[in-house]
Amino acid sequence: MSFKGKAKVEKKSFVRDLYVGFANVEVSAINPTRAEISKMLGTEKENDERDEILYLDKDTDGNTRLSLKFWLRDEETDKYFIQSIMVSNIDRLSKDGKKVQIVNNTCQTTWVPLKVDESGNVTKEVDEALIPEWFLEFSDDKTKEVLGKKKYRKAVKGEEELVKLLRSWISMQWKDIETDVMLDTKKLFKENLKELKEMVGSELFTKKFVILTGVETNEEDSTKKYQKVFSKAYLPSGFMVYIKAGNKMSTPYTQKEWKKFTDEVSGQYGFNCFHKLKPLEIYSEKEDPVSSNTAKPVAIPQNNEY
Numbered sequence: 001m002s003f004k005g006k007a008k009v010e011k012k013s014f015v016r017d018l019y020v021g022f023a024n025v026e027v028s029a030i031n032p033t034r035a036e037i038s039k040m041l042g043t044e045k046e047n048d049e050r051d052e053i054l055y056l057d058k059d060t061d062g063n064t065r066l067s068l069k070f071w072l073r074d075e076e077t078d079k080y081f082i083q084s085i086m087v088s089n090i091d092r093l094s095k096d097g098k099k100v101q102i103v104n105n106t107c108q109t110t111w112v113p114l115k116v117d118e119s120g121n122v123t124k125e126v127d128e129a130l131i132p133e134w135f136l137e138f139s140d141d142k143t144k145e146v147l148g149k150k151k152y153r154k155a156v157k158g159e160e161e162l163v164k165l166l167r168s169w170i171s172m173q174w175k176d177i178e179t180d181v182m183l184d185t186k187k188l189f190k191e192n193l194k195e196l197k198e199m200v201g202s203e204l205f206t207k208k209f210v211i212l213t214g215v216e217t218n219e220e221d222s223t224k225k226y227q228k229v230f231s232k233a234y235l236p237s238g239f240m241v242y243i244k245a246g247n248k249m250s251t252p253y254t255q256k257e258w259k260k261f262t263d264e265v266s267g268q269y270g271f272n273c274f275h276k277l278k279p280l281e282i283y284s285e286k287e288d289p290v291s292s293n294t295a296k297p298v299a300i301p302q303n304n305e306y
Contacts, residue, residue: 017282017283018215018225018227018282018283019079019081019213019215019227019280019281019282019283020213020214020215020274020275020276020278020280020281020283021212021213021275021276021277021278021279021280021281022210022211022212022213022235022239022240022243022277022278022279022280023072023074023076023077023079023081023210023211023213023280024074024075024076024208024209024210024237024240025072025073025074025075025081025208025209025210025211026072026073026075026206026208027070027071027072027169027199027200027206028040028071028072028073028080028200029070029071029200030068030069030070030071030193030196030197030200031053031055031067031068031069031191031193031197032053032069032071033052033053034050034052034053037071040071040080041080055067055068055069055191056189056191059088061090063088063089063090064088064089064189065086065087065088065089065158066086066087066088066188066189066191067084067085067086068084068085068086068087068162069082069083069084070082070083070084070085070165072211072229074280076280077280081211081213081227081229082227082229083165083211083229083231084229085158085161085162085165085231086158087156087157087158087159087162087188088156088157088158089156089185089189090156090157091124091154091155091156091157092154092155092156092157092158092159092160094111097114097122098113098114098122099111099112099113099114100112100114100126100154100155101154101155101159101160102126102131102135102152102153102154102155103152103153103154103155103159103160103163103182104135104136104150104151104152104182105150105151105152105179105180105181105182106150106167106174106175106179106181107163107164107166107167107170107174107181107182108135108163108167109155109159109160109163110131110132110135112126112127112128112130112131113127113130114126114127115127126154131152135150135152136149136150136152137149137150138150138175138176138177141175147177148177151180151182153182156185159183161231161232162183163183164231164232164233164234165231165234166181168209168234168235168236169199169206169207169209170199170205170206170207171204171205171206171207172205207237208237209234209235209236209237210234210235210236210237210239210240210243211229211230211234212229212230212265212271212275212277213227213228213229213230213275213280214228214229214230214271214273214274214275215227215228215273215274215275215283215288216228216272216273216274217273217274217288217290217291222290222291225283225285228271228273228275230264230265230271230275232264232269232270232271233260233261233264233265235257235258235261236257239254239257239258240279242254242258243277243278243279244279247277247278262277265277274287274288274289274290
């Protein structure tokens, strides 16, 4: 007996069906090449003549910007979701230009006023006297003793969403004085993602976390639907137990974190698309109040094209 021919490769699923609800995910790739995507999905081609994916470009004002695509795999369904975060090489300023967002080396952000000169003009310098203590200091939870100082710098546009994901994904003792996690923006905007990519698959430094997915309907054409992942907050992996039990949080800590999360989702700048605070399920157009009731076939383009 002989065995000849090519082995059949089982194809994994990039999200084609649309989903809503919570999924417990791991980061499988960051800004993968077409070949890396094909390998993940089991769709390798000998000659893929498509252009390579462009992640780095410039905005209309000439600022360098980088589109970060985190490929998130839900082990339970073996589905991939993509969290897209756009970061631009420009300070994140308030609408009136009087405040700037800053980020510290424990992946936290806050807003602080800029200094005003003698003529009353707003400068580019941060008013350090108005930065909250919690943002600048490591302290003991019980005694409140200051254990050390945190580093900080101005945040770039989009960095808030990025560090929220990193803080959920990276397994770190965030209150330890030796913690020092801060992105090098010079490398970032040269598309040097070596350090980030090296974290993918690390059992020591990374962990699973819970995402909330939803579906956005195009305002001009209700037949066009887009898979979305909420980018302003995540939950620890262990919360899936409580979510599957009907969102019954059993401790003061889980209740506090759940309220914080749901407040973000329902807030003014929350998750403005159809979603459910339930375990992951396939999207039903009939349940979505903004969907068209037309019987014509529904085209489902993906906003996360690869």
